[in-house]
Amino acid sequence: MAKLEAFEVVTEKGIRLVFRSLIPADAEAFLVYRKQIPLDSTHTMQYQGMKFPSIDEAAERLRTQLEDRVQLSIGIFESHRVVGSLNFRMHNPEHPWIQHVGEFGMTVLKEYWGQGLGKRLLLYLDQHARSIGVTRIEANVRTANERGVRLYQGSGFQIEGTRRQAAKINGEYQDEYYIAKLLK
Numbered sequence: 001m002a003k004l005e006a007f008e009v010v011t012e013k014g015i016r017l018v019f020r021s022l023i024p025a026d027a028e029a030f031l032v033y034r035k036q037i038p039l040d041s042t043h044t045m046q047y048q049g050m051k052f053p054s055i056d057e058a059a060e061r062l063r064t065q066l067e068d069r070v071q072l073s074i075g076i077f078e079s080h081r082v083v084g085s086l087n088f089r090m091h092n093p094e095h096p097w098i099q100h101v102g103e104f105g106m107t108v109l110k111e112y113w114g115q116g117l118g119k120r121l122l123l124y125l126d127q128h129a130r131s132i133g134v135t136r137i138e139a140n141v142r143t144a145n146e147r148g149v150r151l152y153q154g155s156g157f158q159i160e161g162t163r164r165q166a167a168k169i170n171g172e173y174q175d176e177y178y179i180a181k182l183l184k
């Protein structure tokens with residue numbers, strides 16, 4: 001079972017936050033959080049007007065992730081509110097040639113940016129990946145996402161290439177970097 005036990009952090013602003021695995025009972029709070037993401041930024045794949053799962057569907061998804069050895073779904077909580085998350089999975093855990101490769105996505109709500117929460121999520125990701133024998137972690141990040149690019153580079157990721165015109169957002173093409181980190 002891929003599970004992060006609750007870990008409390010007090011930010012520089014004195015805010016108490018808890019990092020832990022998301023559980024089925026978090027489904028409603030997680031959906032409220034997910035609906036905020038596209039209002040904060042266009043740097044993810046969440047767009048305004050997209051369809052979200054029901055609370056039951058979200059709870060079932062969280063249960064599956066919690067019970068899976070590979071997948072990791074971390075939430076950052078301020079009291080009962082979800083304010084950030086990271087999701088890690090493998091492309092195909094059954095394929096013998098890529099069992100060392102994992103991918104992830106992450107978001108922090110805008111009002112919490114710049115307090116090191118992203119960096120801490122990546123630390124837990126690193127620990128989890130090592131614990132299951134993953135030695136390559138990869139993701140895509142829009143080239144215009146300066147904060148994201150800086151976070152990843154500061155956490156040991158390297159840019160490996162560019163997906164040109166990977167998205168067209170509000171009528172403008174946007175490129176993405178392929179980024180990856182090799183774990184020794």
Ligand SMILES: CC(C)(COP(=O)(O)OP(=O)(O)OC[C@H]1O[C@@H](n2cnc3c(N)ncnc32)[C@H](O)[C@@H]1OP(=O)(O)O)[C@@H](O)C(=O)NCCC(=O)NCCS
Binds near residue numbers: 115116140142146154
């Ligand atoms: C990218 C994101 C996860 C970063 O989270 P965060 O909690 O703000 O990250 P941190 O505070 O740990 O660190 C961010 C880095 O950006 C730097 N930074 C701060 N303000 C910045 C700015 N205006 N421009 C560029 N970099 C900036 C910080 O200094 C830090 O780098 P450092 O460790 O070298 O000092 C968050 O901004 C976010 O969720 N953005 C929208 C969704 C998104 O982009 N998700 C990732 C998709 S690939």
